[in-house]
Amino acid sequence: MAKSFVQEFTKGLWAEIxxxxxxxxxxxxxxxxxxxxxxxxxxVAFTFVLILSNILISMLRNVIPKQxxxxxxxxxxxxxxxxxxxxxxxxAFPLYQKLGIFIPLIVVNCIVLGRxxxxxxxxxxxxxxxxxxxxxxxxxxxxxxxxxxREIFGAGTLTFPFINYSIHNVLGASYKPFVFLVEAPxxxxxxxxxxxxxxxxxxx
Amino acid sequence: xxDVIKLFLIVTIFSAVSGWALATVxxxxxxxxxxxxxxxxxxPALKEILxxxxxxxxxxxxxxxxxxxxxxxxxxxxDSRKNTVAFEVTGKGYGGNIGIMVAFNIxxxxxxxxxxxxxxxxxxxGARAKTExxxxxxxxxxxxxxxxxxxxxxxxxxALSGATVTSKGVxxxxxxxxxxxxxxxxxxxxxxxx
Numbered sequence: 001m002a003k004s005f006v007q008e009f010t011k012g013l014w015a016e017i018x019x020x021x022x023x024x025x026x027x028x029x030x031x032x033x034x035x036x037x038x039x040x041x042x043x044v045a046f047t048f049v050l051i052l053s054n055i056l057i058s059m060l061r062n063v064i065p066k067q068x069x070x071x072x073x074x075x076x077x078x079x080x081x082x083x084x085x086x087x088x089x090x091x092a093f094p095l096y097q098k099l100g101i102f103i104p105l106i107v108v109n110c111i112v113l114g115r116x117x118x119x120x121x122x123x124x125x126x127x128x129x130x131x132x133x134x135x136x137x138x139x140x141x142x143x144x145x146x147x148x149x150r151e152i153f154g155a156g157t158l159t160f161p162f163i164n165y166s167i168h169n170v171l172g173a174s175y176k177p178f179v180f181l182v183e184a185p186x187x188x189x190x191x192x193x194x195x196x197x198x199x200x201x202x203x204x
Numbered sequence: 205x206x207d208v209i210k211l212f213l214i215v216t217i218f219s220a221v222s223g224w225a226l227a228t229v230x231x232x233x234x235x236x237x238x239x240x241x242x243x244x245x246x247x248p249a250l251k252e253i254l255x256x257x258x259x260x261x262x263x264x265x266x267x268x269x270x271x272x273x274x275x276x277x278x279x280x281x282x283d284s285r286k287n288t289v290a291f292e293v294t295g296k297g298y299g300g301n302i303g304i305m306v307a308f309n310i311x312x313x314x315x316x317x318x319x320x321x322x323x324x325x326x327x328x329x330g331a332r333a334k335t336e337x338x339x340x341x342x343x344x345x346x347x348x349x350x351x352x353x354x355x356x357x358x359x360x361x362x363a364l365s366g367a368t369v370t371s372k373g374v375x376x377x378x379x380x381x382x383x384x385x386x387x388x389x390x391x392x393x394x395x396x397x398x
Contacts, residue, residue: 063214065211067211068214072218075215078222079226083229086229086230087229089233089237089240090233090236090240091236093240093243093244097244
């Protein structure tokens, strides 16, 4: 039980990376990986909520009665998500428009509630912060990797602030993007391929 | 019984604190959010109908009282004169409310154009009210002396084919705006400078 900060942090980056190993939080993973900007944007908003809610729930873990714990967790998570949504409206409006309904959906993202119930409710604040940081950064990296792959090969571009990338620069103007990858079925296929790769790597 | 009361109290306290926190953040960000919404949602429609103005209609906006409400009136400078104003109204469309930005020329009392801000209309049908400039161009130069109507109702506006409800909704929104314009024109003239 006496795990260190570093151990709790690194598990979220690989061994227990949310979408590919815990197989949680798949809905935004499928829907928001059409472009790198959306994927990373969602990852950052998500990490924010995860850290704050883990901290608060860990601080209040002895105060919340077992019978109403889920109600209390949801109240906490929903409050932080709404605050993040308001902040995005005030300071990052174009991103808010692109992520649309998926920001409020962070409330019911299984990862947030899952970490609250499985970890923050039973561990000290510092370890909960480590857990949240690891899971959040891992999720962002996962979304980023999947989004980069889908966007580069499915649309031939890479949208991100300060990066102006077009695959035609690399593979020539005659390259026709594999549009299937940026559509809904392609999302499932890509996710499946990623899970396959992760399992193969894990087996070694 | 005491246990139930304790559970009830804890959840109530959580909800109360949550409500307080949300109200506070909302108040703190309200002004910035308003500017962002104006820039990104109403901005594109405004830029379209007040194209060619030498000022920024969003920063040059007035708050004009209309009865008990306050409406944001955006002003456009053309030929060094502040002769065009625009504000947003809603019309009842097929899938919900349509947000319509209507511009009036205060010198000639004519419509200077309309733009669509938000809507829930069907893509390819009613949504063409936003995507097709030719539909909206019909509203340019119309005088405010009689209500606008679609041709099937005896008016001069050609409705979008396959989107009669949307077209009627746009007309009713425009008529609404004409009524408001007539009501507040004197207030606008009082507040407008230059």
